[in-house]
Amino acid sequence: KAGVTQTPRYLIKTRGQQVTLSCSPISGHRSVSWYQQTPGQGLQFLFEYFSETQRNKGNFPGRFSGRQFSNSRSEMNVSTLELGDSALYLCASSLELYNEQFFGPGTRLTVL
Amino acid sequence: GENVEQHPSTLSVQEGDSAVIKCTYSDSASNYFPWYKQELGKRPQLIIDIRSNVGEKKDQRIAVTLNKTAKHFSLHITETQPEDSAVYFCAARSDTGGFKTIFGAGTRLFVKA
Numbered sequence: 001k002a003g004v005t006q007t008p009r010y011l012i013k014t015r016g017q018q019v020t021l022s023c024s025p026i027s028g029h030r031s032v033s034w035y036q037q038t039p040g041q042g043l044q045f046l047f048e049y050f051s052e053t054q055r056n057k058g059n060f061p062g063r064f065s066g067r068q069f070s071n072s073r074s075e076m077n078v079s080t081l082e083l084g085d086s087a088l089y090l091c092a093s094s095l096e097l098y099n100e101q102f103f104g105p106g107t108r109l110t111v112l
Numbered sequence: 113g114e115n116v117e118q119h120p121s122t123l124s125v126q127e128g129d130s131a132v133i134k135c136t137y138s139d140s141a142s143n144y145f146p147w148y149k150q151e152l153g154k155r156p157q158l159i160i161d162i163r164s165n166v167g168e169k170k171d172q173r174i175a176v177t178l179n180k181t182a183k184h185f186s187l188h189i190t191e192t193q194p195e196d197s198a199v200y201f202c203a204a205r206s207d208t209g210g211f212k213t214i215f216g217a218g219t220r221l222f223v224k225a
Contacts, residue, residue, distance in 0.1 A: 033213065042215050043215040103155040
C-alpha cells in the first residue's frame with residue numbers, strides 16, 4: 001500500500017505570494033492533519049480534516065487555510081507569505097480519528 | 113491553550129544505558145499519547161503509543177508510562193543502541209470539540225558507541 005505523499009517536495013516563494021500544498025493520504029484513510037515543523041518550535045498543529053470537514057484548527061492566522069476533498073486528498077493554502085512561514089509542512093493520515101497517524105515526507109517551503 | 117512540555121531537549125547516553133524522556137500535558141481531555149521518532153531528513157514515525165485507560169505499555173526495549181492524575185507521561189528506552197540516535201517527540205491528543213494533536217518540542221537523543 002502506498003504511503004502518504006505530498007507535493008511539491010520543495011518550494012521557493014517570495015514574500016507576499018501565496019502557496020498551495022497537496023497531501024494524498026494512504027488509500028482508505030479519511031483523517032488528514034497538517035503540521036508546521038520548524039527547528040525551534042517542533043511540530044505545530046495546523047488543522048485536522050475528517051470526511052471533508054475541518055474538525056479542529058491550531059493557533060495560526062487566517063492566512064493559513066485548508067480543505068479536504070471527497071477522495072480524502074487535502075490541500076493547504078498560505079496567502080500573503082511571510083519570511084517566518086519558511087518551514088517543513090507535514091501532513092499525516094489515519095484510518096479513523098483514533099488510529100495511528102502516518103506522516104508524509106513533507107513539503108519544504110522557503111520564503112525569500 | 114493546550115500545551116505539551118518535553119524534557120530534556122538534549123540527551124546523551126552511552127550505548128547500553130537507558131534513556132528517559134518526560135512530558136507533561138495541560139489538556140485534561142487528552143486521551144491518546146503517541147511517541148514519534150524522527151531521524152535526520154526523514155518523516156516522524158510512531159514508535160509506541162498509550163491510551164488513557166492504560167498506565168503502562170511495553171514493546172521490546174521501549175516502554176511508556178502514563179500518570180493521568182499528574183498529567184505526565186514518559187518514554188523509557190533500555191539497552192540503547194547507536195541507531196536509537198534521533199529526535200523523539202511526545203504528543204497528546206484530545207477529542208473534545210474536534211480532534212487535535214499537540215506535540216512536545218522534541219528531545220535530541222545521542223547514543224555514543
